[in-house]
Amino acid sequence: MRMQIMMRLSRDGAPAFGLLLLLVLSMLMLLGCIWPQPCNALYEDQVGMWDWYQQYIGKVTHAVFQTQGTGRKRVLVATDENVIASLNLRKGEILWRHALGETESINALEIAAGKYAVTLSAGCNLRAWNLPDGTLIWETHLQTAASAVKLLILSTDINNDRTNDLLVVGGGLVQAISSVDGRLLWTADLADVGGGFLPQETSVADKEHKLYALGFVGSSKLGVAEIDLSTGAKTQYKEAELPEGFPISDLLAVGESVVALDLAGSSIVSGTFTGKEKITLELTPVSSIYHDVSGNAQLLSLKARGVFVISFKDEVIVVGVDSETGKLDLVEKFNQPIAISNTLALSDEKQAIALVQHMDSDQTILLRVIITDGWKDEIAKDVIKLEPQRGLLQTIFLNSYTRTDKSHGFRALVVAEDDSLSLLQQGEVVWSREDGLASILDARMAELPLERAGVSVAQVEHSLEEWLKGHVLRLKSTLMLASAEDVVALQAVRLKNAEKTKMTRDHNGFRKLIILLTKSGKLFALHSGDGHVVWSLLIPALRSEHRTPKPEPVKLLPWRKPHQHALDDSPVFLVVGRLGPGPNAPGVLSWVDAYSGRELHSLKLTYPIKQVLPLPILDSLEQRLHLFVDGETNVHLFPNTAESLSLFNNQSQNVYFYDVNKDEGVIKGFRITDHIEDFVFSTRLLWSVVFPSDSEAIATTATRNSDEVVHTQAKVLGDRNVLFKYLNKNIVFVTTVAPGPSSKVGLAAPEDSWLVAYLIDTITGQVLHRVTHQDVQGPVHAVLSENWVIYHYFNLRAHRYELTVMEFYDNSRAETKGVLQYIIGRHNASAPFSSYTYPNIDVKSQSYFFTSSVKKMAVTMTARGITSRQLLIGTNCDQVLALDKRFLDPRRSINPTAMEREEGILPLTDGLPIYPQSYVTHSYRLEGLRGILSVPARLESPSLVFAYGLDLFYTRLAPSRTYDSLTEDFSYALLLITMIVLVVAIGVSWVMSKRKELADKWK
């Protein structure tokens, strides 16, 4: 076993000759005797030792409370990550959770029949989940597929099964569904009642058993259709002319009245629609209700009797509607920013509503609960201090409970600007969840600060005691003397190892800070030991100001990685964002200190950022030079210092960039030409690769990770020949597939599908290699590392997924073969590499069947690149699989020679094996897997892996096993005892032999 590892090591580059090796080998063999056998997978008791897993749900958009009855108090939530979850109201932990998938955006969430949670997703899928355990009870696929779909819980029973039923309104259809089994009871098509009537709003009159559907007819009329709830028959249809020149925009049903706002937000039309034959509409200018109109207005429904809300830029007003005449009058006004909750029925007559306003700072809020009748009666008022870095509250869901004295108490679920979810009750935050971590955009890792001198003695003694205790327990378990309690205690000691959550750098480089950028514009720093949040920052530069479009975070870049002389400085990260939606919005930059979690400074740019080029140049402060490409392909240099300018000017003639245009199917290469002004340079188009648009569409691109370390350029074969790896960093791997919408399996014919793979030099635009696969289709996933590329696609003829590997070798470097030339150092293998030299590439490739589809692919990184690599595959089941690169060796053949076997080449098989033990996520699933990040530790053998989707998972892998360190459970105590026993034995036997010698002499 030890021998094999050594051989693998030597193949990867350790010198394989000399007497020195003999010594090392024999020592290793001795060591091998006392070394515990390493393993590929985890043992059961190792789970949680160096991995952790966290579950999140995303930004909550819908919430319903389930507090009645005897069961556990819970709240059901639906999120913008298309998750439905049930949370424990006391602690906030997840009771159950379902991720519905990317295309299933949740439109509505309600509780039906008192025992089901009903979701409407993708506009047409209605599902009922069992409340206690989240099992699916029934599922109905509806005809509607509109984006604006409403789910209504009726308070009447249609099909006489003693449970109230459901209505789905949208896309011109009204559908009634039984809440017991999801059966469709009736469908009413409203599209045929009048020319162009499009229902937008509904109003249910329970007592009359009627439903009113309201909508605009064309652009000049307003229509109301009346539907009988028990049969679905359209009983009446009325129309009313809108006033002249009233550009329609928004419409609300308030009880039995209709309210519509014009496009400019300056006038309102209102009228009642029930009873009378004709609807009479009345035009009211907004200025007559409320004088100080500022900014454009928006209608908001409150679902409260006789009132609705108009929200302006700075204010929010509540307007009452007279149910008889439809006349409007101002009820209340509030200043922005404010969040208004849903209406909560306290009794048949009384309704309450909660309002949240921020006080002087973002952190303190004022929560008021008001009775909606009259809007004056405040029944609860709390000043609550939130946790820092939450931002403004966005949404609030109100719920009540009955106190022991029969009065009403209130709890409120609030969603903040950072997408976090908190429960407020009795003036304090009961619990809080960082659900922004479900939508991570970018992830990086940073080093922790160095350990300082001056650690208090008490701490050390304590840890020494712990250390001893741990070792005694370990020794007991090794000698099989441990009792059941000891085993439990030992496991607790191992899991709660204080070493792993220390806030300083460790010798092996296992402890890191994981910096995460989320969709809400919040930056998190997680400790890699157990995943706790070290700090978080709602980036000030990425917060919206007064209803300007919300800035979007885009990318997280390491700006400064201190090492060598600047070790005492803290690392700095650069957050790149956009001041609004769309790729042409101007960019915004924010620099954040990774230790303190503070924004150092920020900059709003005047131009959009199309590309970011982190240059391989560092200035004297160890800041990395960055180039930002704007919309006119000019480049802007950062940091803006004279030093960086002079550093860049020395190198600028060798700086190039390329742009992949997926829509047009073109890759263009540019070079930096002139210095236009201060830090701006112009560029010139050098080359372009145009793919024929009728036969090829760009599917995916892959480049080498700029941080990747490769130990050697030579690959030594079993017969002691050398292959030189083609280690050009400036290459891009591009795959194109047959264009067309049919990328789904089963829709395309094999004859019409193909995949073309290109390897393109990004300096010269030269196509270094091109290969066509017939009868295959995307989606394609590719990973490019060292001198190889692996890509995944679907083979239509074989009906299986395939992984193809291509390895590139540089023949031009292999010209010098003489040993003497290498000994005296006269060879061309160490010459710098330029793309302008003639490339002479040898490509070896092989394809293998693979049983799983792929969501994401990555490769393990190690500190010096000696350890062999593992491919990390995010499977469709949201797990991460580690596959040894040696399975994907293009030199595998059916009968490998003895030399090749010695080298570790496996016999050729058509498929790749998936061992259950090679799932690095073991029993966990990472719902909605989005990314896999691998970074090296300081030690060579391990690689740290962080995978994220809705859930976060972190672990440590050792692709070639831990050959450079002892395992965690290595028993130092046993080793010590063995040595002591040996020394004593030597002493005793020495004395005994002396005595025997003496006795012999006396004979």
Add this chain to the structure above:
Amino acid sequence: MMGFMMWMAGSTVHLFSIGITISALWQPISALQGVSKVFEPYQDGRTDILLPKLAYIAMNVAGLLLGLWKLNTLGLLPTHASDWVSSLPPPQMVEFSGGGIPL
């Protein structure tokens, strides 16, 4: 005897073959170091010991060569280019390029 042991040891690197090879190398070297000691009893001025001495040295050198040949068959002599380039670092890049799909 030594040749037979070598043949028995085979040509793969393991504890036995390494031990044999080391002893095969060490024996002639130590013998050559002590060549004057071996011939000391016969150094009486009358006998010509130069020729036997040379023959002794030649035989030990032959033994040493045999050991070296064994070392080579084990693949432990740096006689191939691969032994000298196996830790050759990757070449420096003259140009730099970045970019990709626009943000």
